[in-house]
Amino acid sequence: MSVLPPRTKATTKTTTKATTKATATALAALLALAGAAGCSSKASDAKDEGKDDAQGVRTGVGVTEKEITLGALTDMSGVYATLGKSVTQAQQLYVKQTNEAGGICGRQLKLTVRDHGYDPQKAVSAYTELEPKVLGYAQFIGSPFVAAVKKRNEDSKALIVPQAWSAALLGSEYIRVIGSTYDIETINAIDFLMKEKGVKKGDKIGHVYFEGDYGENALEGSRHMAKESGLSIVEQKIKPTDSDMSAQVAALKQAKVKAIVLSAGPAQAASLVGVAAASGLKVPIIGNNSAFAPQLLGTQAGPALEKMYFVASPSLPIGDAADGPSKLAADYAKAYPKDGLDNGVVAGWTAASTFGEALKTACKDKDLTREGVAKALRTMSAYDSGFGVQNYSEPKAPSSLESVILQPDKSAKGGATAVREAATSEAAQSFASD
Template sequence: MTSHTARFRATATVLAALLALGATSACSGKAKNSGGDGKAGAGGVKTGDGVSDKKITLGVLTDMTGVYATLGKSVTQAQRLYVKQTNAEGGICGRKLELTVRDHGYDPQKAIAAYTELEPKVLGFAQFIGSPFVAAVKQRIDSQDKALVIPQAWSASLLGSPYIRVLGSTYDIETINAIDFLMKEKGLKKGDKLGHVYFEGDYGENSLAGSRHMAEESGLTIVEQKIKPTDNDMSAQVAALKKAGVKAVVISAGPRQAASLVGVAAAGGFRVPVIGNNSAFAPQLLATQAGPALEKMYYVATPALPIGADAEGPKKLAAAYAKAYPKDALDNGVVAGWTAASAFGQALERACKDKDLTREGVDKALLTMSDYDSGFGPQNFTDPKAPSSLESVIIRPDKGAKGGSSVVREGEASEAAQAYKRD
């Protein structure tokens, strides 16, 4: 077992222990706080936790004050917009939607405490930021709570549960598609060295699995550079990659690290294409000194069309969001929040037709969604062991585009991604 994998599992164990501290109180309060008892309610529809004859309550466990605060704000506001629009049209199944939001600030104790508090009161979770936190409650969700969770996390470690459903491609598949783009369109070829800068822990490890797979399949050599989330200056990494003679770089980290990597590389005359996972870009970077270099050298693989794409779904959402939040910038967190909420809403619609708004009924309904598309790309939720899509859209930073990015390659699942089998 590698050291970073061991640390991740240790973290998950600690988080699970924290969860256990609140499990007794959560169980004892479940019946008291439940919105229903599985019996038929209004319209002859069975209801359960978080559902009454007038209301459907969904939980949101977000980060609005921690390391992913920008993402958390955009995701949450987009989901509030979805709820507002849905309720204005009469709600779902004769009931109004309601979000109960908790900001955990990307703090493990706060995240687990918030889950323990909200779980008995909600039907499920339209948002849960932080793959380690979701992983820590996965066993409890699968064996006991059975509440649908659509996390804002794309780690393959979250696959396999019928209740925790990754929306879009996982990091390993996303990285495979990213490298496929580098090879087909940016000159990377068999025999070349490819740099990979990645966060220690589950996100980086899962992304690295994708690059190692592509190296084996395509005859590349990976030059690995592991970093911590607190490492913000990529000068040492750039120097090492330049010395190694890499022809391109993948970065599986945060926006700050991506800006530093690209900015330092450009300043030193090391002008190779750099591509990041979907978590490694924020349009606010374009206002920094690294902005011009990002527009020339940087690309990002994402699970869905960006908010500025020239398609009906993005255009409609961008207009509605700008009207609802005129002082806030558009970014792809808006897309992530909206697509998660709309997928959950579609599952509710199907569960309503089956007259079963219990957790079991909603989970079952989601498993029937084989070709759902909210306007940002097709999703298939029928196999819990697989992400809902193998496709990635390749975008580039673009100061002149709405949302700060434009599409370079439309959604595509590379042959390598389609053939990929996890160990």
């Protein structure tokens, strides 16, 4: 039945002859190889941890006599392109200013940027590529990728500052989230609704949230708050691809909610607020810091946003009159005149300056190795980058329990002004101590 032509003897013979010859060569080469492997550059690549320089500062990976190299794993071509651009530019601004002021520990800072476009393979391979070259990562966008490298980072001990605020990322000495996590932020947001927007015990509030770690972490906060303060939560789970919130607004209107919490993106915020205002659901709506972008104020939903939308944020807005924000806003506008100011600028700057401060502290302690830097960060229990005080002494806890409540404002720089100063609600305090 087989249609395959039988192999002729001749071919088989030549093949076997070739094979034996080949096997012999292979064996010889393998032996040579085993010997040569000893002189592979990889073999001589001994761990250079613990080399002391002329000033007696212990240095390691990513630090030379003249340079300190930091990595930035960003997204400038994927879903978080706008955020990634602002964060990266703010960090480059920090590096430039620090270098102009003489650098850190007698060394110039260098930021190696890798754009992973929110692709898991590119993100993990960029992490692996930079791992033997950098002291730490001043930026890492994409919490799933941070979680993916968490275990191997325990071995390499490089300090990572993720641009994500999920409580699931807490707990590692080398991955340090800056500011309050989404659950804390949501508790503070609901606290604001209750203290200042007339929501009281027994009321229903709606919570529209993204499927995934961000939304679900925020939901933990609102569930906690519901239990503490006798509220009931009407949950509406959405996907990041849903941008029309009509169905959610209709459902929440029917449930007669007194306020709405939104843990989604800027597009969802515009839709939710716009549709709610148009359909007569005039209740206060408050979003997490990722649910706002100044560009929204130029859309049709702009007037409604200014009237009934609030945003909880871990740091002061870029348009604030305090020294830190106003200086950064001016410097950034000068360096990047074409680009708008948003919260990404603040987040990037805060991360870079915190990393920089840890480097300075580590330099003072004469230990500029990876472990030294992580240790130095742990000694910073009240560091203020100009946008709020942070306590980095406990890796298991968020570095701050405070949230600033912002209100969109077209006339303000960065499109928002603070309506409630940085504050920790009692509920957030009790949630954190649980």
